[in-house]
Amino acid sequence: MSPVRLTVGALGVALGVYGAVLALTRQDPVQLVEVAVWLGAGVALHDGVIAGVAIVLAVLARRVLPRPWLAPATLALVVWGSVSVMAIPVLGRFGARPDNATLLDRPYLVSWSLLTLATVAAVGVAGAVRARRTGG
């Protein structure tokens, strides 16, 4: 290994150990167990569910969608899907409070629905244009 890689790696280990010590010393065992559960659950949710859904969607799309629509649909899924995941906390308005009208005060579901409709429309149009170009 080059000195650069060794240095970066050693620095990484040092920072990681420092963080682990912070986590272990500033919380009591009940809190640590919950942090561990959340750390594990995030990986399980991605590797088990989100990645699986992506595979199933890819298989379904190939069966259901005509060829010209496949690329636009994939592109749309990357954008719409990841933005939707990011928006979960505001879409659910889980943190809304009756005593604070300035928090989570946008029509999130309406906006997200419009984004979804626009995405579907864009895929439809893009696929139709491609179909016409290729004569398919």
Added chain:
Amino acid sequence: MKIPHPDDFTSRLRSPAVAARVGLWLGICFGTCFLTGLVSHWAQTPSPVVPFPTGPAWGYRLTQGLHVVTGCAAVPLLLVKLWSVYPLLFERVDLRAGRRLVGVGLERASIAVLVATAIFQLATGLANAAQWYPWREFSFRTTHYAIAWVAIGALLVHVAVKLPRIRAALGADVDSDALDRPAARSAGVLSRRTLLRSTWVAAGVAVLATAGGTVPWLRRVSVLAVRSGEGPGGVPINKSAASADVLDTATDPAWALQVVVDGEVRSRLRLADLRAMDQHEVDLPIACVEGWSAEGRWSGVRVADVLAAASAPADRDVVVRSLQPSGPYRATILPAGFAADARTLLALDLAGEPLSVDHGFPCRVIAPNRPGVLQTKWLASLEVTT
């Protein structure tokens, strides 16, 4: 159901070429989040060894806005990055590999830590920005801070391990198959370039949809921002008077601000007394740790004037107490540099109107370059120890 094998994933898109390019930007986002997070913790440290600067006034607004915006951009980047390397999760470990097994095991462990902490940081950060606390026991602030060190450490280890491959992948054409898994040969429905472009678009949409929480001219397009930016006096509210349990004490006509020096009450200033002092006007943002910010026109009396009138020394940290009966920000420390700054006010008015009770009536602290949670509302006392 059989466990998949890496060779079951045949798309050319799941490649080092894509992983390295998305990973580079993901690393930049995580690095930015880490550094801006450190700035925020420095700003919130009660009496730091190196004093936090009082300027520029918009500094904390910028760093905290960047923190949340790069965190949002990291969501699409992380999802595409994990997708591109997903087959490697199923790589079989040769248990007869002997000493090499230790290296492989450590590398796998570092990736597990990196993925777990990366998802954890984004999930808890996004939830916190929307004031959603689906966990019961752990403290967001303590945990998000500690795990950030672990995440950035695991990221550096990952870069150190993969550096030759990263350089090779970034140095070669995006369509080069020199580094690909032998099984990754099928064309897929998109080119690598198009997948990368759609990833950049996704990150861009994530930024535009949220950045208006801190960039005023983006407010209209930021449909997924946690706040519209509206509120009394044009400034949103983080904690309401009702939730802080100060509705009665803050509106009590007998309210007076105590100025305490060495435990001795030097002055008791009623609202009329404060209004009778020299009034000053400043344009300063409320910049929340959660990433939103809004500029307000505040007026009131200088903290330095109030302290001088009570013959308190000007070069000491000031303990600012709120009427709040509980909560971590009931008492905060206004460092000496902030207390002495001419822009640091006990604000009585916002946008030409008396403070609303949710904004901290009868008076609150407003100081430049300071986290919103430390702009203490519903003041009860200022305390100086010589």
